[in-house]
Amino acid sequence: MPDISFLDLFQGIATLVQSEPHILIGRIGLMLLGVLLMYLGWKGVLEALLMIPMGLGMATVNAGVLTFKDGKHGTLFLDPLATTNDQVMTQMQIDWLQPIYSLTFSNGLIACLVFLGIGTLLDVGFVMARPFRSMFLAICAELGTLVTFPLGVWMGLPLGQAAATATIGGADGPMVLFASLMLAPEIFVPITVVGYLYLGLTYGGYPYLVKALVPERLRAIEMPPENIRAISAGEKMVFAVIACVVLSLLFPVAAPLFLSLFIGVVVRESGLNYFYDLFSTQILYGATFFLGLVLGVLCEASTILDPKVLILLVLGITALTFSAIGGLLGGYALWFASGGKYNPVIGIAAVSCVPTTAKVAQKIVSASNPNAIILHHALGANISGVITSATFAAVLVTVVRVAG
Amino acid sequence: MSPSISAVAGMSFFAYALMAVIAMATAAMISALVAGLAAIGRRATASAAAARAPAAAAPPTLAGDIDPAVVAAIAAAVRMTAGDHRIVWIGEAQPMGGWTSEVRQRHHAQHHPHPSH
Numbered sequence: 067m068p069d070i071s072f073l074d075l076f077q078g079i080a081t082l083v084q085s086e087p088h089i090l091i092g093r094i095g096l097m098l099l100g101v102l103l104m105y106l107g108w109k110g111v112l113e114a115l116l117m118i119p120m121g122l123g124m125a126t127v128n129a130g131v132l133t134f135k136d137g138k139h140g141t142l143f144l145d146p147l148a149t150t151n152d153q154v155m156t157q158m159q160i161d162w163l164q165p166i167y168s169l170t171f172s173n174g175l176i177a178c179l180v181f182l183g184i185g186t187l188l189d190v191g192f193v194m195a196r197p198f199r200s201m202f203l204a205i206c207a208e209l210g211t212l213v214t215f216p217l218g219v220w221m222g223l224p225l226g227q228a229a230a231t232a233t234i235g236g237a238d239g240p241m242v243l244f245a246s247l248m249l250a251p252e253i254f255v256p257i258t259v260v261g262y263l264y265l266g267l268t269y270g271g272y273p274y275l276v277k278a279l280v281p282e283r284l285r286a287i288e289m290p291p292e293n294i295r296a297i298s299a300g301e302k303m304v305f306a307v308i309a310c311v312v313l314s315l316l317f318p319v320a321a322p323l324f325l326s327l328f329i330g331v332v333v334r335e336s337g338l339n340y341f342y343d344l345f346s347t348q349i350l351y352g353a354t355f356f357l358g359l360v361l362g363v364l365c366e367a368s369t370i371l372d373p374k375v376l377i378l379l380v381l382g383i384t385a386l387t388f389s390a391i392g393g394l395l396g397g398y399a400l401w402f403a404s405g406g407k408y409n410p411v412i413g414i415a416a417v418s419c420v421p422t423t424a425k426v427a428q429k430i431v432s433a434s435n436p437n438a439i440i441l442h443h444a445l446g447a448n449i450s451g452v453i454t455s456a457t458f459a460a461v462l463v464t465v466v467r468v469a470g
Numbered sequence: 471m472s473p474s475i476s477a478v479a480g481m482s483f484f485a486y487a488l489m490a491v492i493a494m495a496t497a498a499m500i501s502a503l504v505a506g507l508a509a510i511g512r513r514a515t516a517s518a519a520a521a522r523a524p525a526a527a528a529p530p531t532l533a534g535d536i537d538p539a540v541v542a543a544i545a546a547a548v549r550m551t552a553g554d555h556r557i558v559w560i561g562e563a564q565p566m567g568g569w570t571s572e573v574r575q576r577h578h579a580q581h582h583p584h585p586s587h
Contacts, residue, residue: 194504197497205490212486216479225473301507305500312499316492438482451497458489465485469473 067386081139085367089248092367093128100125100362103263112266113422115351117240117359123362131366143363144339150406161362166356174247176357177240177325179397182453184240184420185330186342190305191297193453195373199443200416202396204450205414208458209392210235210385215462217384221377226250228468231378234261235385237419237456238266243357244323245459249387249466255364256375260382262361268419272390272426276414279394282400284433287409289443299335306331309453317460319467324456389417393447418451536560 073080082090100121107117127143134140144163150156157164170176193200211232218228226249233245234257242261246254276285310328314321333341364370397413415427424444431438473481543558 149545157568194500197500197504198494201493201497205493208486208489214481215485216475218561219473220475225478228478295504295508297504298507298511301504304507305503308499308503309496311493420494451494454489454493458485461488461492465481469481 069147071441077132081133083134084141086171087365088371092371093131096128096365096367097125100128100365107266112263112271113269115354116262116338116361117266119355119358120259120362123359124365125362127363127366128329141363141366143366144360146364151157156166163360167360167364170356171360172247174244174322174359176353177243178322179349179353180240180357181323181326182330183345183353184264185327186334186346186350188327188334188420188449188452189445190302190331190449192442193449194297194301194305195294196292196443196446196451199400200450201445201454202400203393203413203416203447204418206396206413207237207389207393207418207447207451208235208396208400208454210237210387210389210417211458211462214381214385218381221381223252223372223374223377223470225382225466227253227374228381228464230254230257231260231381232385233455233459234264234382235389235411235460236451236458237265237386237389237417237423238455239265239357241323241455241459244320245463248319248463253362253372253374253378254357256370256372256378259361259365259370260375260378262358264382265422266421268386268417269426272414272417272423275387275390276394276411276426276430279391280397280410282462284409285411285431285433286438287401288435288438289409290407299337302335304334306335313460317457317464319455319463320460323460325341327452327456330344342410344371349443384414386417390414393417407442409438409443412440412443412447416447418450419456420448420452423451424448452467 073083082093085093100123101123101256103112103117103124105121106112107114107121123143127141129142131139132141142161144161144167145153145157146167148157148164148168154164154168157326158168166176172440212235215232216227216236218226218231226291227332230246230249230253233242236242239258239262243254243258246257250257306328309420310324313324317324330345331343331357392414393412395413395414396416397408397410398407400413401410409431410433411427414430417423424441424447427443427444428439541560546559548555548557
């Protein structure tokens with residue numbers, strides 16, 4: 067029998083034992099966190115579509131660390147630090163997720179694919195039926211980004227990193243990924259992971275915030291019936307085309323996101339059913355799966371453990387909390403302006419996170435008054451939130467680049 | 471040198487204000503678009519209704535020597551199944567390859583303007 071030691075045989079345990087203490091603790095902690103995320107996703111506390119692949123990826127990548135021939139520790143998943151063409155080409159032939167990372171993450175393609183899928187789910191008719199109210203709420207719900215950007219700089223982050231972290235306030239995962247790739251590629255992994263973690267929490271956390279800030283009698287307000295003309299598919303397409311071209315003209319830096327979003331809307335409304343089925347199911351869920359899996363795999367202790375992660379955690383929760391408060395303040399403003407006829411809970415739906423916050427709003431209102439239907443108003447604010455988040459991210463990227 | 475907090479706060483407010491202006495301009499554009507397209511739709515409906523009235527008096531063009539009773543029966547059947555449309559021409563189908571009509575039908579069916587979803 068060959069003379070093989072226990073640690074030579076089980077390399078994952080060997081690299082754990084040989085690690086620096088903070089890496090050892092980090093790896094064990096991230097393995098446990100991965101399992102916890104999976105459990106919370108499975109239980110429905112967090113977004114299962116994202117958290118289950120992300121959690122298992124996080125736990126596995128921290129378990130599967132091995133020693134290479136040159137004595138370095140690494141994994142067979144991917145190497146985010148490979149930058150030169152030679153390194154990337156070499157890693158592509160070794161690490162199984164390297165092609166997905168190098169060809170879809172680094173250039174923002176995966177964010178655009180998710181956005182394209184989201185576009186096919188958006189019925190812009192809800193915005194077109196009541197544009198001013200929806201946009202007003204969406205503007206109010208960007209309060210988190212407004213507050214978090216200077217707060218991040220105050221906490222010691224460079225301008226680009228603070229701006230990228232602030233976009234978590236827009237509550238749009240692909241937008242956070244895109245903005246961090248544009249403004250802070252060096253820490254885009256922790257920013258995106260923190261963003262998605264908190265976005266997953268909105269479904270469970272926002273109802274408590276709404277109940278704390280809106281009294282029961284206001285939550286139960288029934289919206290008065292409206293006499294609104296049905297918006298045709300052609301009108302929705304005209305809006306999508308104009309908005310896409312004009313916004314791209316204003317902010318070329320975010321043009322890929324605008325195109326992805328609005329081409330999804332156009333596919334939905336044009337009746338191209340084969341494309342609609344492809345983008346709203348396979349592309350959207352395929353991209354979401356690989357987004358979750360690769361984000362989980364990127365959470366390897368030696369690359370993610372950074373003191374900045376604590377700052378990002380504080381800023382992320384601050385951004386989403388202030389955005390929710392801003393949205394509810396907007397709802398209160400409309401309630402006041404309408405003489406008490408407008409349900410202020412609709413404001414929470416303006417924190418985009420499509421369509422989670424709209425569903426949260428309807429769920430809270432239904433709990434107070436089963437006859438109150440506010441979903442169509444909430445979806446209008448929700449979709450406007452996507453547009454304002456994309457616009458705010460585009461403005462921030464442009465402004466920070468000019469200032470930097 | 472990194473900018474001061476007040477400068478960053480100013481930058482943040484500027485970006486927020488610019489976003490708000492663009493969002494409200496988008497809302498105004500949507501409002502104008504919906505009003506404009508509704509007006510065009512009303513005008514088109516009115517002109518179509520005006521054009522349909524005299525056309526209804528014109529009999530369908532007949533191809534060949536088809537019995538008028540057959541034409542009346544076909545017209546009634548079409549009216550019942552397809553709704554209130556003017557029938558322009560009734561005649562025997564032109565011979566053509568079945569595959570072309572099948573392909574054309576599939577092409578048209580995958581691009582209908584009023585999706586059910």
